[in-house]
Amino acid sequence: MKKGMMDKTLDFEQGAYIIIMYSFRNDYSEGAAPAVMQALFDTNLNQTVGYGGDDYCQQAADKLRQVCHAPDAQVHFTVGGTQTNVLIIHSLLRSFEAVISAASGHIANHETGGVEAKGHKVCTIETPDGKLTPTLVEAVLAGHSSEHMVAPKMVYISNSTELGTIYTKEELQGLRACCDAHGLYLFADGARVASAIAASDVTLVDMAELCHVFTFGGTKNGLLFGEAVVFAPDVDATHFRYFMKQHGALLAKGRLLGVQFLALLEDDLWLKLATHANAQSARMREGLDALHCEYFVDSPTNQSFVMLENKVIEALKDRGYEFEIEGLEGETVTCIRIVTSWATPQEAVQQFLADLGTLL
Template sequence: MYSFANDYSEGAHPLVLQALCETNSEQTCGYGLDGYCSAAADTIRSLCSAPEADVHFVVGGTQANLLTIHAFLRSYEAVLAAHTGHVNVHETGAIELTGHKVVALPSADGKVTPDMVEQAVAVHFSEHMVHPRLIYISNTTEVGTLYSKSELAALRRCCDDLGLFLYLDGARLGSALTAPGNDLTWSDLSRYTDAFTIGGTKNGALFGEAVVLVQEGVKDHFRYYMKQRGAMLAKGRLLGVQFQALLKDGLYLRLARRANEQAARLREGISALGYELSYHSPSNQIFPVFPNHVAERLASSYDFTVDAPVGPDRTRVRLVTSWATEARDVDRFLEDLARMQ
């Protein structure tokens, strides 16, 4: 059984493990105040051309999202997100647990646009309703699509006009930055957003996300939220060591590019066999539609996510490649798929 279910089924890249082993016996202070976290944060600030940004390391993506969103919002303020957004459908109400409603915006491609935001703000017009205050986006999106620089800039202008914050979930940021057609750079993230994350869990780390705070208003109290929400890891240096290894010599982007390349081979092979792809995804997530009997036969040899039925006889599935996906894994899947036609 080979898994195309996600991009974190494997452990860590060997260079990350090597760095952890080499520093294993060192003694450092805890809670992210060690030299490794400090050096990794400096690297991120330099990479993103954001010398004044605060950088914090947490274990996982849901933790990063709920901490950051909660730090930005007052009790009556709400989040705007695509209906497919991770905070809306994959975090078990974590944002709502902090007291903030997620307002879901119908989206055909997983992205949020200024028009969608303006309409949502317009219908929340009184003190009897929650007050939209923050836009949540992810890049790549939950359906594998990308934001362009012009789209991100347009959202920034929209936020400035309406007094909103813009937060970008970068759980799959590596895939986004290395996908064909991408025109965003590291520095664009700090230029256009108030906060963003850099995902390690889905791109070669054992675990870990970097939270980058650009907006001044949340910096002074963010670590209080971290401690209160159980996000201040005692052995915090384990996060700093991993991010140092991932960001050294461009490893982070090389791993993401490898995942994208294998996804492209998978996508092209599936299309060549005549199967429909639900979204234009140049990243490491693809969403083919298979006849039900084909999906069922594939499930006997491969692990993947069943996304949604497409009529009575077809099923949309999600296939995800990782930094560790080999060409032979893709070839075997395509060969098996061809035999099922």
């Protein structure tokens, strides 16, 4: 039995929690928030029509429109983030049109070429913090000026980004103005939008007003699975359900999505869960600061990117801790990603920091 990690399984013989292991690898290792599981249990034997035509999905869509102050928004529910990103891009772009993304963007690095497999090039540009700006967008546009090249038609951003950074409202307004000036769609991948909102001046209302389309992620914020797609009223998404069906994304038991999102939206549970995840990450960074650790990038959300000596990282692994390796920085130092979730206990953070302190 490895020491140094927090197992959330109760040892009934000793009547106490045993320190075994804890994963900071991602924010979807756990199942679902208790309220979500309870809602699924309570509705388990109810019979409904399929493919999202049930009352739960309709109520969840209405509730999301209400929270976004967007009564005419078009709302659809899908299962996973990659599936959703590919569907949105493929449904809005013509065959010769492309999407602009930060080089660190999820569609560029972690979706196995899903967008390209549908025939749409991802035009990437390097950024220091994972965020796009109007200047960066226009630099890509300047390099695609004739029919001999793809025509960028969409700007893809993540909020929060793959580096845990966030967009301010002013920055989103600037990107939208840039998109409007050049006839581009603004698409925000909101797999972690709850974490971004909990850490910024941006609201769901702002997301609905400033984006042509955005996603409201549930998989990484307390659901078993599920992403909500929100199209602005003036975007032609008439045939989006056809794309969903054609690509295996129209879930027969669609009500499972509606039930979960209804529970997530009840009493702002989505924001409470994200606030907890961010708070545990802030507690982690306070401890890392006290240990004089250096970061690859500053992040106010539930992802922290810290530089550690390789021998320290191996020692942490030996103690059972899990995290993502983000790449080597020289021969002796590596960047690791530490992610906290809606379920991360304070004790796990404290134990990690205590163990790290003994290794430094």
